[in-house]
Every structure is written in structure tokens, then in C-alpha cells.
Amino acid sequence: MKKIIAIVSVAAAIGAAAIVGLSMQTAGGKTGEVTSGRSLFDYPATTGNIDPVLSEGIEVTPRLLEHGEWVFRGLCIGCHGASGDGNGAVWELGDLYAKDHKLPRKPRDFTEAVYKLRSTPSGSLPTDVDLFKSISRGLIHEQDMPAFKFLPERDRWAVVAYIKTFSDRWEEEAEWQEDPIEITDPPPPDEDSIVAGKEVYALMQCEQCHGPVGKGDGPSAPGLEDDAGLPIVPRDFTDATQFVGSSDPKGIYQTFTTGLDGTPMPSFADFLDETQRWQLVWYVISLRPEFDLEATRTQMMSATKGKQVAEASMEQ
Numbered sequence: 243m244k245k246i247i248a249i250v251s252v253a254a255a256i257g258a259a260a261i262v263g264l265s266m267q268t269a270g271g272k273t274g275e276v277t278s279g280r281s282l283f284d285y286p287a288t289t290g291n292i293d294p295v296l297s298e299g300i301e302v303t304p305r306l307l308e309h310g311e312w313v314f315r316g317l318c319i320g321c322h323g324a325s326g327d328g329n330g331a332v333w334e335l336g337d338l339y340a341k342d343h344k345l346p347r348k349p350r351d352f353t354e355a356v357y358k359l360r361s362t363p364s365g366s367l368p369t370d371v372d373l374f375k376s377i378s379r380g381l382i383h384e385q386d387m388p389a390f391k392f393l394p395e396r397d398r399w400a401v402v403a404y405i406k407t408f409s410d411r412w413e414e415e416a417e418w419q420e421d422p423i424e425i426t427d428p429p430p431p432d433e434d435s436i437v438a439g440k441e442v443y444a445l446m447q448c449e450q451c452h453g454p455v456g457k458g459d460g461p462s463a464p465g466l467e468d469d470a471g472l473p474i475v476p477r478d479f480t481d482a483t484q485f486v487g488s489s490d491p492k493g494i495y496q497t498f499t500t501g502l503d504g505t506p507m508p509s510f511a512d513f514l515d516e517t518q519r520w521q522l523v524w525y526v527i528s529l530r531p532e533f534d535l536e537a538t539r540t541q542m543m544s545a546t547k548g549k550q551v552a553e554a555s556m557e558q
């Protein structure tokens with residue numbers, strides 16, 4: 243019996259390797275190159291819009307679930323495992339043969355249903371749209387999980403429905419599922435808001451983990467673990483390409499407001515008012531070497547102005 247399982251998982255690994263070896267070039271998408279030495283995968287990255295067109299999703303029918311299972315078996319099983327626990331062959335065999343996991347982070351365990359990227363408060367389940375977006379964007383492309391935006395929208399909704407079948411939490415908590423937090427349009431930054439954001443950063447002790455200038459090297463950084471007991475490093479804010487979620491202003495606002503469940507990154511929802519949150523967002527963004535305050539300001543002001551002109555002309 244053991245032997246059969248081993249053969250099956252090797253076959254699955256080969257399958258996964260073949261799938262992840264596909265080189266796909268889409269319009270506007272960049273083809274992933276093996277750059278980091280750890281990167282195994284060659285999917286197109288996604289920088290564009292990942293919002294679903296069908297914002298209400300697709301009605302979950304047995305047929306859709308069956309389709310979702312098919313997508314899962316084709317594209318996700320190698321990493322997330324047949325039972326959805328994250329122990330797929332890519333993870334397991336990496337340890338066995340290479341003596342090191344090829345993936346820097348373990349694939350999500352869908353049986354626990356604890357998700358990092360949520361528009362919902364800390365401890366809640368994500369919305370279907372949250373899952374749809376994570377699957378579309380991928381998680382730190384070329385390292386953890388490829389972007390699946392190239393899949394037709396129906397395939398992505400189907401696999402969202404399917405991965406939810408791995409945990410009872412979805413049914414048990416359906417009635418008291420919390421609403422997404424509201425995020426307004428960000429106010430344009432200025433020098434004062436960035437200085438104020440630096441104070442909020444100190445007050446909230448973000449630097450304990452993220453370090454004095456956001457390099458991810460604070461005094462508490464060594465030895466941090468995620469809920470599975472695996473080592474985890476606080477994000478380096480100076481490199482936006484390494485964000486697991488969205489690195490734009492609204493994305494950062496969401497991250498520290500809802501927290502990344504399953505990791506030491508807490509929710510600060512109860513400690514910050516609206517003004518402080520945007521100050522903190524801009525301070526975090528200002529740590530990127532390429533950040534240009536004037537350019538960002540001008541761009542945002544003219545976008546707002548354009549919107550106002552458009553709205554005014556519609557009123558007439």
C-alpha cells in the first residue's frame with residue numbers, strides 16, 4: 243500500500259513539474275524566468291487588474307464543483323496536495339530529495355481554512371472575491387505560487403468553490419461571516435503625512451519586527467514562526483515585489499487593518515484611526531528607494547481632478 247502511494251505521488255510530482263514547466267506568454271504578461279535559483283516555475287506574472295468581472299461569482303452547482311476539482315487536479319494538487327492540506331508532492335519531495343523545500347513557504351492547508359489575504363476582519367474567513375484575487379495574482383510570483391490570471395474566469399470561480407469543500411468552517415460560519423472592511427480612496431501623501439506616519443510606525447512598534455527603516459530586521463524578527471511552526475520573516479518594505487498581497491496603498495491599509503491570519507503579522511484595527519492609517523500607509527510606501535513624493539502627489543491629484551470633471555460633466 244505504501245509503495246502504491248509513493249508511486250502515485252511521484253507521478254503527481256512529475257505531472258506537477260510538467261505543468262509548472264509550461265512557458266506561457268500572454269499579452270502584456272511577462273514570462274517568468276528562473277532568476278532566484280529557488281524559482282521552479284515558469285508562468286506569466288500578473289501586474290494588471292485582478293478584480294473579477296462577475297463580482298457576485300458563479301452559482302455553485304455540483305457541475306461547477308466537479309469542474310473545480312478538475313482544475314485543482316490539473317494545476318494545484320502538486321503543491322496543495324490531494325487532500326488540500328498543503329503536503330503536495332512539490333513540498334514533500336523537495337524535502338526528501340533536495341534536503342530542502344524548493345518552496346520558501348508551505349502551500350496553504352485548505353483543511354484549516356486560515357487565510358492571509360482577507361478583506362474581512364482578523365480571524366474571519368475571506369470572501370470568495372478575496373480567494374479569487376489571490377488565485378489570480380498568485381502569491382509572490384516566481385517563488386510561492388504562480389499567478390493564475392490566464393485561466394478563464396469560470397475556472398477560477400470553480401476552483402474557489404472546490405477548495406472551500408476541504409473545510410467545514412465555510413458551512414459552520416456561513417451565517418455569521420463578517421463583511422469586508424471599508425477602504426476609501428487614499429488621500430494623496432505630503433511631507434507632513436509621511437513624518438506623521440513615521441510616528442505611528444514607532445507608536446505601534448512595527449519596527450520590533452520590520453526594523454527601524456522597514457528592512458524586515460527588527461529585534462523580534464529572528465525566530466518568528468507561523469502557526470504551522472515554520473520560520474517566517476517580516477516583510478522588507480523596501481522591495482514591493484516581495485509582497486504576498488497587494489503592495490498598493492489600499493492593499494497595505496488592508497494588511498495591517500485585518501492582519502495576515504496564520505502568521506505573526508497582527509491586526510491593528512483597534513488601535514488606529516482613519517487618518518493614522520493613511521499616514522502609516524504612506525510612510526511604509528515612502529521606504530521604497532524608487533518612491534517619488536512629488537510624482538505620486540501630482541499623479542493622484544490629477545486623477546482626482548479628472549474624476550471630478552467627469553462627474554461634474556455627467557451631472558449636467
Ligand code: HEC
Binds near residue numbers: 314318
Ligand atoms: C507552485 C506551488 C503552488 C501551486 C501550483 C499552487 N499554489 Fe496555492 N499556494 C502555494 C503556496 C506556497 C502558498 C502559501 C504562500 C504564503 O503563505 O505566502 C499558497 C497559498 C494559496 C492560497 C492562500 C491565500 C491566502 O490568503 O492565504 C490559496 C487560496 C491558493 N494557494 C490557491 C491555489 C489554487 C486554487 C491553485 C491552483 C489553481 C494553487 N493555489 C496552486 C503554492 C502553490
Ligand code: HEC
Binds near residue numbers: 446466476489506526
Ligand atoms: C510581531 C511581528 C510583527 C509586527 C509587530 C508587525 N508585523 Fe507586519 N509582518 C510581520 C510578518 C512576519 C510579516 C510577513 C508575513 C508573511 O510572509 O506572510 C509581515 C508582513 C507585513 C506586510 C506585508 C504584507 C504583504 O503583502 O506581504 C505589511 C504591509 C506589514 N507587515 C505592515 C506592518 C505594519 C504597518 C506594522 C505596524 C503597524 C506591522 N506590520 C507590525 C510581522 C509583524
